[in-house]
Structure formats: structure tokens, C-alpha cells
Amino acid sequence: MSQYQIAVIVGSLRKDSLNRKLADAIVKLAPPEFSFRRVEIGDLPLYNQDDDEHPASAVVRMKNEIRAANGLLFVSPEYNRSIPGLLKNALDHGSRPTGQSVWAGKSAGIIGVSTGAIGTAMAQQHLRNVLSYLDVAVLRQPEAYLQMREGMFDDAGNIGAGSRAHLQNWMDHYGAWIKKNVG
Numbered sequence: 001m002s003q004y005q006i007a008v009i010v011g012s013l014r015k016d017s018l019n020r021k022l023a024d025a026i027v028k029l030a031p032p033e034f035s036f037r038r039v040e041i042g043d044l045p046l047y048n049q050d051d052d053e054h055p056a057s058a059v060v061r062m063k064n065e066i067r068a069a070n071g072l073l074f075v076s077p078e079y080n081r082s083i084p085g086l087l088k089n090a091l092d093h094g095s096r097p098t099g100q101s102v103w104a105g106k107s108a109g110i111i112g113v114s115t116g117a118i119g120t121a122m123a124q125q126h127l128r129n130v131l132s133y134l135d136v137a138v139l140r141q142p143e144a145y146l147q148m149r150e151g152m153f154d155d156a157g158n159i160g161a162g163s164r165a166h167l168q169n170w171m172d173h174y175g176a177w178i179k180k181n182v183g
Contacts, residue, residue, distance in 0.1 A: 004178055006030075007069035008038045011076030011087035011112075011123075018113045018148055023075040025159045026111065029171040034178075036073065039065045041090040052097040059093050063102045066094055071178040072108035072136065078116070078123035087127070095134055104135040107181035109174040111144045113152070119145030139177040144170045 008027070012019045027036040043058040045051070055063075066072070076087055095101040110127055112120030124145065131138050144167065146152070151160040159167050 002033060004031075004034045004070045004182060005068060006034055006036045006071045006073050006178070007066050008036050008073045008075065009041060009087065009090065010038060011041075011074065011084045013042045013086060017077070018115075019075045019077050021153060021157060022111065022113050022146070023073070025153060025157060026075070026167055026171060027073075028158060029164075029168050031175045034175060037065065037069075041086060044089055044093055047089055047092040047096070049096065055093070062090065063094055066102040066106070069106070070182045072103075072106050073174070074108060074110045074112075074127060074131075076110070076112045076120060076123055076127065078112065078114050078120040081122040082126045083123045083130070088130070091130055091134065101134055103131070107137045107139075107178055109139045109170075109177065111146070111170065113146040113148050115148045117147060119147045121145040137181055139174055142170055142173055 008023050010017070010020050010023050014020070023038065030036065039062055041062060044062060045056050045058070074087070076083060079085075091103070094103050108131060110124045112123060114120050124143070128138050151162040154160045
């Protein structure tokens with residue numbers, strides 16, 4: 001495949017979110033044949049099974065964007081030792097109605113940053129559990145539980161020199177994972 005279309009799902013609504021910043025910066029480390037598109041999930045209504053037959057336009061748009069992607073990149077904070085409700089809501093919408101999941105068969109990477117000492121370790125573990133059930137093949141190694149520290153980003157918003165080698169290694173593995181699974 002000459003071009004890989006990657007859907008980026010950010011689990012934060014905050015305008016100045018560290019994870020939005022990470023999503024924007026890490027894609028610059030990707031192979032040139034990768035193209036990234038952020039999928040908006042902040043406009044989705046709360047999931048309600050009663051709406052499965054007539055989903056909101058935002059749900060239809062999100063599902064079409066996921067369907068069109070060759071791979072997924074989840075960039076999310078950790079809220080109360082788990083994934084944000086925003087992200088869980090998007091996963092629920094994309095997995096329904098039963099048997100029509102847009103997530104099934106996709107390959108993904110998970111990364112996140114927080115100010116806490118364990119970064120986003122618990123959120124990533126919970127997300128892995130959900131994605132496993134949804135039949136998403138998730139990159140297992142290397143893991144990247146990032147704690148926000150001075151120098152993670154440079155003044156231009158790129159990955160800083162002190163974090164570059166670690167995150168380039170992660171992106172190299174992610175790229176190989178997607179290529180292997182997409183074929």
C-alpha cells in the first residue's frame with residue numbers, strides 16, 4: 001500500500017489539551033506514506049440504543065471516517081484511572097448496532113500524556129480491554145505512558161529533544177504495526 005490513512009481519536013475536549021498537542025506533534029514523526037486525520041468526537045450525542053436506526057449526523061460522519069481509515073491512533077488523557085467518558089461514548093457509537101462495528105478488524109496504537117507520575121497507564125489498559133472486545137488489534141510494545149515534563153514539546157509545539165528518541169521509537173513501531181496489519 002502506498003498511502004496509509006490514519007484516524008486520530010483524541011480523548012479530550014479541552015482547547016489547550018496536552019493530548020491534542022501530543023497528537024499534533026507525534027504525527028510529524030510518522031513515515032511519509034502516512035496521512036493523519038483527526039476524527040471529531042466532541043459533538044456526538046450520548047449513546048442511546050433507541051437511536052441506532054436513526055443516528056445523528058455527527059455519528060454517521062464519525063463512523064464513515066473510521067470506516068475509511070486504514071488504522072487508528074488513540075491519544076488520550078486519564079480521568080479517574082480510566083478513559084474519559086467522551087472516548088467511551090465514541091467507542092459505543094462506533095460499535096453499534098450489534099454486528100455493524102466500524103472498529104472491528106482495525107489496527108491501532110495508544111498513547112497519552114498527563115501530569116501524573118504514571119502518565120496514562122490505567123487509561124491505556126482500560127482502552128486496550130475495550131478495544132480487544134471490539135476486535136481492534138492494538139500495538140503492544142513499546143508502551144508510552146508519558147508524564148508531562150518540561151521539554152516534552154519545543155516552542156513550536158513539536159516533540160522536544162529530550163523526548164524525541166523515545167517517541168520516534170514508538171512511532172517507528174506503530175508504523176510497522178499498521179503496515180503489517182493492513183498489508
